[in-house]
Amino acid sequence: MDFDDDMILDQGPAVTITEAGDNFVNFALQKVDLSFANSLRRVIMAEIPIMAIDLVEIEVNSSVLPDEFLCHRLGLIPLVSKNCTEDVEYTRECDCDQYCSRCSVTLSLHAKCTSNEIMKVYAADLLVDHDRANPWVGTPVITDAEGKGTVICKLRNGQELRMKCIAKKGIGKEHAKWAPVAAVGFEYDPHNKLKHTDLWFEKSIAEEWPASKHAEWEEPAQEGERFDPDAEPDKYYFEVEGVGNLAPDQIIHEGIKVLQTKLATILNALGETKEDAGERFLPDDDVDMGGRNDFDNGYTTPGYNGPSYGNHGRATPYGATPYGQSGY
Amino acid sequence: MNAPDRFELFLLGEGEKKVTEEIDTRTPNTSIFTFNKEDHTLANMIRARLVKNPKVEFCGYKIPHPLFATFELRLQTNGEKTPKEMLIDACQTLIRSLNTLSADWTKEYELRRMVSGGGDK
Numbered sequence: 001m002d003f004d005d006d007m008i009l010d011q012g013p014a015v016t017i018t019e020a021g022d023n024f025v026n027f028a029l030q031k032v033d034l035s036f037a038n039s040l041r042r043v044i045m046a047e048i049p050i051m052a053i054d055l056v057e058i059e060v061n062s063s064v065l066p067d068e069f070l071c072h073r074l075g076l077i078p079l080v081s082k083n084c085t086e087d088v089e090y091t092r093e094c095d096c097d098q099y100c101s102r103c104s105v106t107l108s109l110h111a112k113c114t115s116n117e118i119m120k121v122y123a124a125d126l127l128v129d130h131d132r133a134n135p136w137v138g139t140p141v142i143t144d145a146e147g148k149g150t151v152i153c154k155l156r157n158g159q160e161l162r163m164k165c166i167a168k169k170g171i172g173k174e175h176a177k178w179a180p181v182a183a184v185g186f187e188y189d190p191h192n193k194l195k196h197t198d199l200w201f202e203k204s205i206a207e208e209w210p211a212s213k214h215a216e217w218e219e220p221a222q223e224g225e226r227f228d229p230d231a232e233p234d235k236y237y238f239e240v241e242g243v244g245n246l247a248p249d250q251i252i253h254e255g256i257k258v259l260q261t262k263l264a265t266i267l268n269a270l271g272e273t274k275e276d277a278g279e280r281f282l283p284d285d286d287v288d289m290g291g292r293n294d295f296d297n298g299y300t301t302p303g304y305n306g307p308s309y310g311n312h313g314r315a316t317p318y319g320a321t322p323y324g325q326s327g328y
Numbered sequence: 329m330n331a332p333d334r335f336e337l338f339l340l341g342e343g344e345k346k347v348t349e350e351i352d353t354r355t356p357n358t359s360i361f362t363f364n365k366e367d368h369t370l371a372n373m374i375r376a377r378l379v380k381n382p383k384v385e386f387c388g389y390k391i392p393h394p395l396f397a398t399f400e401l402r403l404q405t406n407g408e409k410t411p412k413e414m415l416i417d418a419c420q421t422l423i424r425s426l427n428t429l430s431a432d433w434t435k436e437y438e439l440r441r442m443v444s445g446g447g448d449k
Contacts, residue, residue, distance in 0.1 A: 014432060015436045016436065036376065042368065252433055259422075263426075266347055266419050270416055
């Protein structure tokens with residue numbers, strides 16, 4: 001651990017938030033290299049654990065939508081996932097047989113149309129079981145003025161839906177429904193001084209390419225300025241656009257945490273063969289190692305080998321594979 | 329139909345190690361580390377940190393096959409430290425700078441909330 005190796009560290013990353021709202025945050029990240037900024041972006045998009053409906057037991061579905069279609073729609077409904085990294089277990093790592101209140105949230109849906117008018121079934125109609133890891137996890141995110149949420153399905157007179165949905169924790173790498181963000185904007189070097197991109201033009205770049213909204217943050221190249229081939233980018237503009245599962249600042253914090261956990265896992269793995277075992281490499285206490293080191297216990301396919309859920313059970317289209325109902 | 333399961337991207341298989349080190353005898357002080365169930369996110373970050381270190385002669389990574397979530401990091405040092413020590417150092421400094429980032433973020437966000445009165449928009 002000699003610090004003299006890393007003069008770079010003295011500066012450390014710096015953040016300037018330019019805009020923030022309930023579901024988005026725009027900021028500039030400075031004093032880091034491109035790969036660091038890009039890793040943060042990648043981890044935010046694909047590796048922050050959140051909740052999403054993963055398993056649906058359909059009892060009655062007489063609507064016009066096929067079961068799979070409905071399951072897919074249900075899977076995409078954003079669910080409140082605050083603190084789910086700590087509070088909720090991964091089903092594959094949980095001690096229970098199939099799923100339990102520590103590793104899942106049960107939402108039930110029962111709707112029947114009894115009038116001649118077309119009835120809409122909304123996300124707000126999902127009834128959340130109170131037996132869950134913490135008092136908010138798994139509740140559908142509802143942001144519209146009427147408080148109804150997304151439309152799941154429309155029903156005609158006599159049509160009925162009755163199903164039980166199991167929401168589980170997962171990451172965006174497995175399925176996009178577990179992504180906490182809709183998009184992460186990422187830009188650097190708005191004047192293309194580094195020439196990382198080659199802008200096509202007919203007469204002049206300045207006339208034909210509109211300036212980026214971040215252009216005013218940086219000085220354009222001066223007339224006759226020499227190109228510096230050793231220059232490196234130093235300022236990155238992020239536009240993190242959340243889906244509602246996590247507040248934007250939590251998304252960033254979780255992203256950082258996931259990256260730290262990754263690095264700590266490497267340190268632990270490297271430490272194993274040496275006399276100085278794992279602990280000293282663990283980052284600060286607030287980093288949850290979340291059982292990720294238990295990989296040595298050797299589960300085959302991740303514990304999903306339980307029996308399938310009766311004839312009416314359906315997993316969401318992706319989920320179908322690991323549950324042995326490989327109809328795809 | 330025969331696509332690999334998605335969880336194979338991030339769950340270690342049975343008996344699989346997160347990292348293995350293999351000493352490369354073609355050049356002095358060189359090791360090739362194979363990381364399992366990791367991708368560019370980690371690889372590029374570690375690589376970028378290592379190449380900045382003057383004690384590192386060479387560092388680069390490759391992903392041998394796009395369908396398998398694994399990467400190989402080749403690291404040659406100038407002999408003051410072993411590649412493994414250098415890798416450990418790099419990971420530790422990265423964790424520390426992420427800590428700085430986390431603290432800085434908290435501070436900035438709180439400030440932002442105070443300015444815009446609860447951060448509503």
